[in-house]
Amino acid sequence: MNSAIGTPKEVLDTPALCIDLDVLEANIMYMAQAAHSMGVGLRPHSKTHKSPAIAHMQLAAGAHGVTCAKIGEAEVMARAGIRDILIANQIVTKDKIARLMGLAAYTDVMVAVDTAGNIADLSAAAEAHGVTLRVLVEVDIGLGRCGAMPGEDSLALARLAHESKGLRFEGVMGYEGHTVMIADEDERRRATEASLMLLTGTADWVRSAGIDVKIVSSGGTGTYKITGAWPGVTELQVGSYGTMDVQYYENVGMKEFNYALTLAATVVGVKGSERAITDAGIKSLTKDFGWPLLIDPPGWELTGLSEEHGWLTRRGGAALRPGDRVTVVPTHGCTTINLHDEYHVLRDGRLVGVWPIAARGKVR
Ligand SMILES: Cc1ncc(COP(=O)(O)O)c(C=O)c1O
Structure with a gap:
């Protein structure tokens, strides 16, 4: 895992839960x-x-x-x-x-x-x-x-x-x-x-x-x-x-806050021009409040999650290739964060720290 301080977000190994x-x-x-x-x-x-x-x-x-x-x-x-x-x-x-x-x-x-x-x-x-x-x-x-x-x-x-x-x-x-x-x-x-x-x-x-x-x-x-x-x-x-999430920002309209939490993922395969597959599935993102929101690149939508794969559908965006990066905002922060060991903490798009999510999984 490339987690040296100063690493740009675009080269962090994925899936990476990120905090701005x-x-x-x-x-x-x-x-x-x-x-x-x-x-x-x-x-x-x-x-x-x-x-x-x-x-x-x-x-x-x-x-x-x-x-x-x-x-x-x-x-x-x-x-x-x-x-x-x-x-x-x-x-x-x-x-x-x-x-x-x-x-x-x-x-x-x-x-x-x-x-x-x-x-x-x-x-x-x-x-x-x-x-x-x-x-x-x-x-x-x-x-x-x-x-x-x-x-x-x-x-x-x-x-x-x-x-x-x-x-x-x-x-x-x-x-x-x-x-x-x-x-x-x-x-x-x-x-x-x-x-x-x-x-x-x-x-x-x-x-x-x-x-x-x-x-x-x-x-x-x-x-x-x-x-x-x-x-x-x-x-x-x-x-x-x-941290905020799509449910509160988009669906409830709490626009005085912003998305601090995102997930960086990588395209690992494409199927023709309309479908791309990422390395972030249901083990990295939850969908109890609906599909997470793909915010980058534009013109693509996250339409499916299997165990280790995210399924993207083209909505007019430019063609994707294996190795391309995508950024997803969780719909439900609480349950998504629970899936990860650490935050990749970023300032101006560069890594400034890796913080343990120390209370994840503490269901007892
Ligand atoms: C008892 C209790 N208090 C406060 C909260 C905080 O809610 P929110 O994440 O909506 O700010 C929750 C969330 O489920 C809760 O269960």
């Missing part, structure tokens, strides 16, 4: 300034980039902590020196609870809870390990995934967490995952505000029961402007904005 550092920095700065001007905190979700280096860039730009999806991701961030970590999921198995106690012994890790049984298990483990574990009650604000029902059910859990030894109840979290990708802006706003009403209404209910609610956490890239401005929300858990 200027664009990444601009995206990170844009969100940090937006959060600052809305007066809301920022706890970026590292499930997208899976990189402690990028998490540190977000912290340096003003974020006060990170969000993780899994305990394995949280362990990677903790080992990289990050202390304020939210695991925005439930940790329920014995093994994982023990790992969580390990993290609680040297970080300010915080975890989502949504059942009384889990609260009891976490409390017993925290007591046994002599640690204090921070918890947020997750409220289902319409996604229908995890979370307790808003109102009475969430209040009961908040009270239980507040009274449980070994736990520190910090507040509530939601995730409006069912609204973040609504293409119509008015409809997205209407649906998001309906969800946020459930979240902040629940927080108010908990407060009126005499329990302090410090944190009200929610938000995704598609809703950051709505959620960040909503009274009562204290922090945003946005993930995809840093």
Whole structure:
């Protein structure tokens, strides 16, 4: 692999997942300034980039902590020196609870809870390990995934967490995952505000029961402007904005950000003038949000992915030959990044670093 510093993007061996550092920095700065001007905190979700280096860039730009999806991701961030970590999921198995106690012994890790049984298990483990574990009650604000029902059910859990030894109840979290990708802006706003009403209404209910609610956490890239401005929300858990992808940029229209993430691939064969085959298949690119976007060369489209091959169809472009380079933008950054070991980090089209994607594959 040609990965000497200074190598131009065009001669990196492929498939190569690339990050344009200027664009990444601009995206990170844009969100940090937006959060600052809305007066809301920022706890970026590292499930997208899976990189402690990028998490540190977000912290340096003003974020006060990170969000993780899994305990394995949280362990990677903790080992990289990050202390304020939210695991925005439930940790329920014995093994994982023990790992969580390990993290609680040297970080300010915080975890989502949504059942009384889990609260009891976490409390017993925290007591046994002599640690204090921070918890947020997750409220289902319409996604229908995890979370307790808003109102009475969430209040009961908040009270239980507040009274449980070994736990520190910090507040509530939601995730409006069912609204973040609504293409119509008015409809997205209407649906998001309906969800946020459930979240902040629940927080108010908990407060009126005499329990302090410090944190009200929610938000995704598609809703950051709505959620960040909503009274009562204290922090945003946005993930995809840093690297960006086609789903958010093209389909949802988040054009204030740009594509930092691309995949460089090479044409390995052609079939007549209308079909070309690349070296980047489904092991390099995901299609859970549709076909990745071929942005270079113009006049060609990615129309298929098999295990190790990308299938290109000519749409008026100049003929391709084996050895020609193509650039593809992932439709879904989170799942595509998970396929790769490292980022090829570029400034002005030249390699300035190779960064491990240290939290890739950390599904446990
Ligand atoms: C709980 C939670 N919070 C925040 C996010 C961030 O979302 P996005 O990548 O849309 O910014 C996600 C994404 O799936 C999520 O699951």
